[in-house]
Amino acid sequence: GAVVSQHPSWVICKSGTSVKIECRSLDFQATTMFWYRQFPKQSLMLMATSNEGSKATYEQGVEKDKFLINHASLTLSTLTVTSAHPEDSSFYICSAIGQGTLNTEAFFGQGTRLTVV
Amino acid sequence: GQQLNQSPQSMFIQEGEDVSMNCTSSSIFNTWLWYKQDPGEGPVLLIALYKAGELTSNGRLTAQFGITRKDSFLNISASIPSDVGIYFCAGGFGTYKYIFGTGTRLKVLA
16 A cells, blocks of 8 residues: 655653644645544544645644644645643644546554643 | 444454444445554555445455445454454545444454
8 A cells, every 4th residue: 555654753842842743645635635633542643734835725723723734745735733731732743635537545654642741 | 523332342352252343323324345454554555345235355354334225344353462452433425525433442352
């Protein structure tokens, strides 16, 4: 399957600071990338959908000014958690869909564990 | 956010036994995907289903796209200890947006 890489794998930051998480598709061009958040022992909750070169579409209840998403190229999307607070601590996972009309499988990065102290 | 109902929530089985789990929704989906997630890792795609009624296998895993397009099933035959993990279904719309199930936590007793 296709490879999606996230960086960093884990990060600890102080409350009030901002953190950037990168999601890269390594061996395919990703027309669409998705960002999910997963709390312990819970399922993945979709936060936003980003298409290359356009503004991200956020799910209801997700603050777009707090979770900034940039999808500047077909292989890179970034999620910036601004003014992070302890309640933002979670496992953030990206996924990517490749080009091609038959390729609707979503491949996931390994996730980034954010801890805000 | 929207979630799909997955059943059972968790299960303990003996090594060698077969496992069945399902995912149901009130909405119709165009695609069903099944993933396995190990602790601290991202989900790994197991099987993708694209047509109602489709039955697809991947080794010991078999999944089916329900006829009503509102459900899907995953079976694991002859389970082994490394099958332990959390299994998620995901239903997809035409825009490739996927909604995840609540997960089935599988533990295999050797």
